[in-house]
Amino acid sequence: MGRTKGSGASTSKHMPPEGQSPASSEVSTSSTTSAESRIKESLKELFSLIHQVQEERSRGEHNLSNIAKTHERMQQEQKITPYYKSKLRGLYNTAMQDAEGEAELLRKALDKISEIKSIREHRRFGDSDRPKPIMRRGVLMSMLQQNAATLPLWVSKPGERPPPLCGAVPADNNYVVKPGDKVAARVKSSDGEENWILAEVVTFNSSANKYEVDDIDAEEGKERHSLSKRKIVALPIWKASPETDQEALFPKHALVLALYPQTTCFYRALVHEPPKKPQDDYSVLFEDTSYPDGYSPPLMVAQRYVIICKEDKKK
Amino acid sequence: MKGKGKSQDKDCPLLFPDLECIDHVKLCPRYTAVLSRGEGESIGLEELDGIQVDLETLLNSVGKRLKVLENEIQILQNWQEKNGDIKPLQKAKGGKVQPETPGKRGKGADEKPCKKFKDSAGKPVMPVATKLKTKIGQIKVPEFDRVDSPPVEISKLPKNNAVNKFWASVEPYCADITQENLKFLEDLLRSHEDDSEYLKVPPLGMHYSEKWAEEDMMEEQKQGAKISDKRSNGITPESNGASGLLKTADAGLLDESPFGPLTQRLVSALIEENIMAPIDDDMDTDYTENESLNESAAISPKELAKQLNLGNTAHLEKRIKRELEEQGILDFDDDEEDDENDEILRELRAKQAELRDICAHNLQATKRLYKLAREEIDQQELRRKLSTSDTEVMEAYRKIQLAKQKKKTPTKKERETVIKVLKDREPIVKALDI
Numbered sequence: 001m002g003r004t005k006g007s008g009a010s011t012s013k014h015m016p017p018e019g020q021s022p023a024s025s026e027v028s029t030s031s032t033t034s035a036e037s038r039i040k041e042s043l044k045e046l047f048s049l050i051h052q053v054q055e056e057r058s059r060g061e062h063n064l065s066n067i068a069k070t071h072e073r074m075q076q077e078q079k080i081t082p083y084y085k086s087k088l089r090g091l092y093n094t095a096m097q098d099a100e101g102e103a104e105l106l107r108k109a110l111d112k113i114s115e116i117k118s119i120r121e122h123r124r125f126g127d128s129d130r131p132k133p134i135m136r137r138g139v140l141m142s143m144l145q146q147n148a149a150t151l152p153l154w155v156s157k158p159g160e161r162p163p164p165l166c167g168a169v170p171a172d173n174n175y176v177v178k179p180g181d182k183v184a185a186r187v188k189s190s191d192g193e194e195n196w197i198l199a200e201v202v203t204f205n206s207s208a209n210k211y212e213v214d215d216i217d218a219e220e221g222k223e224r225h226s227l228s229k230r231k232i233v234a235l236p237i238w239k240a241s242p243e244t245d246q247e248a249l250f251p252k253h254a255l256v257l258a259l260y261p262q263t264t265c266f267y268r269a270l271v272h273e274p275p276k277k278p279q280d281d282y283s284v285l286f287e288d289t290s291y292p293d294g295y296s297p298p299l300m301v302a303q304r305y306v307i308i309c310k311e312d313k314k315k
Numbered sequence: 316m317k318g319k320g321k322s323q324d325k326d327c328p329l330l331f332p333d334l335e336c337i338d339h340v341k342l343c344p345r346y347t348a349v350l351s352r353g354e355g356e357s358i359g360l361e362e363l364d365g366i367q368v369d370l371e372t373l374l375n376s377v378g379k380r381l382k383v384l385e386n387e388i389q390i391l392q393n394w395q396e397k398n399g400d401i402k403p404l405q406k407a408k409g410g411k412v413q414p415e416t417p418g419k420r421g422k423g424a425d426e427k428p429c430k431k432f433k434d435s436a437g438k439p440v441m442p443v444a445t446k447l448k449t450k451i452g453q454i455k456v457p458e459f460d461r462v463d464s465p466p467v468e469i470s471k472l473p474k475n476n477a478v479n480k481f482w483a484s485v486e487p488y489c490a491d492i493t494q495e496n497l498k499f500l501e502d503l504l505r506s507h508e509d510d511s512e513y514l515k516v517p518p519l520g521m522h523y524s525e526k527w528a529e530e531d532m533m534e535e536q537k538q539g540a541k542i543s544d545k546r547s548n549g550i551t552p553e554s555n556g557a558s559g560l561l562k563t564a565d566a567g568l569l570d571e572s573p574f575g576p577l578t579q580r581l582v583s584a585l586i587e588e589n590i591m592a593p594i595d596d597d598m599d600t601d602y603t604e605n606e607s608l609n610e611s612a613a614i615s616p617k618e619l620a621k622q623l624n625l626g627n628t629a630h631l632e633k634r635i636k637r638e639l640e641e642q643g644i645l646d647f648d649d650d651e652e653d654d655e656n657d658e659i660l661r662e663l664r665a666k667q668a669e670l671r672d673i674c675a676h677n678l679q680a681t682k683r684l685y686k687l688a689r690e691e692i693d694q695q696e697l698r699r700k701l702s703t704s705d706t707e708v709m710e711a712y713r714k715i716q717l718a719k720q721k722k723k724t725p726t727k728k729e730r731e732t733v734i735k736v737l738k739d740r741e742p743i744v745k746a747l748d749i
Contacts, residue, residue, distance in 0.1 A: 050349050050366070053373070054339075061336050071331045085395055092388050099381045106374040113367050150364050153371040155378035158385045244378040247683070278375045279368065 035119055042116045049109040056105055060098035067091045103157070114152060121180075140217060141262060144198075147182075148302030153278050154238035156245050167240025167248035167303060177201045177211065177234045184257060184266050184307055185213050186231040196233075196257055196266035198305075199225070217264040233257075233310075239303045241278045249274045250282070250306060258284045259305035268309055272298045282306050332383045336376075343369035393505070491695050492688050500685045507678050514667050516660065575632030577639070697747050704740040711736050 070091060074084050154166045164171045177183055178201065185199040199213035202224070211232050215223045240248035250256055250271045257266040273283040281302045285295040339346055345365035521529075574582075639645040711733040718725040 046366075047349065050346065050370075053370075054350055057336060057339075057373075064336060068333075068335070075331060082395070082398075085391060089388065089391055092384050092391070096381060096384045096388070099377050099384065103374060103377045103381065106370055106377065110367065110370050110374065113363055113370070116363060146364070150367055152367075153375065155371075155374045157378070158381050241375050241378060243375060244382055278371060 035122070039116055039119055042112055042119070046109060046112045046116070049105060049112060053102065053105045053109060056098065056102045060095065060102060063091065063094050063098060067095060100157075103155070110152060137217075140264075144259075144264075144305075145302075148304040149279070151236070151239045151302075151304045153241055154245065154248075155241050162240055162245045162248035163238070165234060165236050166238035167236055167245070168250045168306075168308065169236075169240075169248050170308060171234050175234065176204050176206075177232065179203055181237065182216075182235045182304075183211070183213060184233045184235060185211075185215075185225060185227055187215070187225050187227065198259060198264040198266070201232075215264075233307050235304055235307060239278060242275050242280075243278070249303075250308075255309045256282075256284065257307050257309045258282070258286070258301040260286065261299055261301065266305070266307070269301075270295065271306075275303065332387065339369075339373065343372055345369050346373070393508075492691050494692075497685070497688055497692070500681060500688060503681050504678070504685065507674060507681075510670075510674050513670055516663060516667075574628050575635075577635050578628065578632055581635060581639075694747070697743060701740070701743045701747060704736065704743055707736040708733075708740055 067088075070084070070088055074080055074088070077084070154162055156162055162169050164175065181201050183199055183201055184196045186194055186196050187199075188194050197215055198217070199215050202212040202214055204211050205226075209229045210226050211229065212224060212226050213232065215225065242249060251274065252271055254271045256269055256271055258269040259265070260267050267286050269284040269286045271282055272285050275282055281300040283298040284301050284306070285298055287294060288296040291297075345362060346369035349362070349366060520526075636645065711729065714729050715725045715733060718729065
């Protein structure tokens with residue numbers, strides 16, 4: 001199977017297995033090859049994890065079909081005997097154990113994937129002072145899309161609650177955004193306008209309580225801003241699943257800040273429809289005075305780019 | 316994924332949800348592709364995103380299944396407890412803690428995520444509560460000072476009352492949650508199980524004209540009874556009662572068959588009817604035969620029922636319906652079709668739909684409140700511990716102060732106490748995540 005070569009996560013062709021070419025213009029080859037071998041190892045582990053997941057699932061299916069049969073029989077009875085009740089309980093408990101085991105394996109596999117990704121990211125931007133490559137608009141937009149789609153999904157175990165920064169759950173008061181994470185930053189542009197823009201955190205100055213952030217869509221040299229903590233809102237790092245954690249999603253008619261499609265700015269909007277499935281987007285109505293009723297038609301915005309709106313209406 | 320329908324048992328609260336595995340071949344193509352590779356092969360980096368999406372879909376369906384199962388097990392448990400099948404203190408696998416075990420401070424899973432998971436509702440409540448407590452503390456402190464010198468300060472006490480009244484009125488909103496509150500919520504949840512009562516449509520009662528006629532008859536009878544009592548003692552009025560009288564009056568007019576419509580249809584389908592009258596000379600004989608047949612059929616259906624010993628025609632109707640449905644001849648219809656002209660029924664159904672929605676909403680809100688209340692109780696427990704350890708720390712501090720005042724170095728024992736109480740306090744603070 002092919003592997004990507006060197007830097008860049010863009011689409012790649014399949015390469016012959018012996019293509020362990022050292023990455024160009026990266027840090028020293030020794031660390032690169034060790035990172036690559038780690039990646040290779042992790043991929044192998046992921047592969048075996050996936051197979052294990054499937055084994056668990058096929059084992060559990062037998063029990064689930066038993067449950068379905070018992071349901072049918074029970075539904076035909078006039079009165080449900082204690083025998084059936086305890087039998088059903090036993091079956092349910094087994095099914096729960098199976099499901100928990102399956103969830104465990106799935107979570108491990110997903111963790112493995114994020115591990116591989118972080119190794120890759122680290123390898124790519126190992127040199128933190130290197131200026132980021134300037135990207136064309138189209139490439140930037142598709143990168144934003146991809147980021148949104150691959151945001152990890154949070155599925156609560158029974159009795160668990162969604163953590164901070166999962167969907168609509170706000171961050172703790174003393175949460176510090178890590179360098180490299182994305183935030184919405186309220187910056188004053190050169191003509192005095194204040195806008196919420198999409199930015200990436202560089203560092204946090206704890207003594208002054210200020211963040212250094214980089215506008216992801218700015219020319220060389222004009223991108224870095226230093227802003228107080230109050231002007232920074234962290235973007236969610238988990239997606240919430242509508243089927244298990246309804247309370248971690250913004251409800252209908254909630255006032256939010258959402259990224260306008262094809263731009264890198266956040267604007268006020270009302271939630272029109274929350275997502276129905278985990279990979280769905282929010283449908284929002286942006287406040288827009290150019291429309292007769294003051295709101296745009298519904299537009300789709302990914303979960304990653306919808307945050308709570310705290311400011312009062314200006315203008 | 317919703318229920319396959321309720322069982323025949325009217326009492327059964329179970330939902331019988333559909334628990335099938337999702338079809339990974341259809342919904343997770345990249346996952347399936349990986350599975351189809353043999354041993355010794357591996358995954359490409361570019362496939363990671365696709366695989367991540369598929370794995371998340373699977374995880375989502377597993378999470379949903381777990382929640383549904385947990386719910387069902389809880390319903391089953393409650394139901395069995397209600398019927399007294401099992402002892403109430405069994406723990407379900409889902410790790411639910413029964414409120415009758417107040418000593419335990421939450422499930423094991425709760426302790427660990429306690430640090431990470433913030434109850435966002437809890438945070439605003441906590442500062443308000445502490446503010447309230449400090450305010451009460453502040454007010455109490457000056458009061459204590461004043462009590463020490465009563466003769467001079469008595470007149471000042473009444474002035475503070477208004478403030479006290481305010482804090483007293485706010486107290487119920489900021490007070491600690493008790494087990495009683497939890498019990499109240501549980502009862503509220505359980506009361507929803509009786510909701511199905513409201514959703515039944517009662518059978519049509521007597522039409523009001525009949526009812527009024529009956530009541531009028533009763534009135535007249537009473538009058539008559541009074542009069543006849545005066546004339547002759549003890550002759551009981553006709554025990555038939557007004558309803559009987561009215562029925563006999565009506566029955567003669569209609570001669571209804573007591574059999575239900577289905578029964579009638581079935582029987583008429585089975586009777587061979589000579590629709591076409593034969594045009595032969597034998598017509599006369601056949602005709603007379605038909606006539607005699609008709610005559611025999613002219614027995615009132617009621618008497619026929621008595622002859623055939625068919626006691627309860629309503630039961631017969633039901634049995635026939637069920638038999639036909641099972642044979643597949645008649646289709647199942649779950650709800651009886653409502654008479655379109657029946658406005659009252661229509662209104663009733665509309666209200667029932669509203670009630671259903673509101674009940675579902677209430678149930679959901681109560682469940683959520685219950686969950687939050689349980690967590691809040693755990694937090695409260697921790698806070699209480701924190702305040703006790705705070706007082707211990709203050710004690711130790713005061714001792715040290717005292718020692719310093721007396722220009723004596725604090726003894727080793729005091730120092731050790733200080734270290735110990737500080738150490739004890741740390742884990743509690745960590746657990747509360749202040």
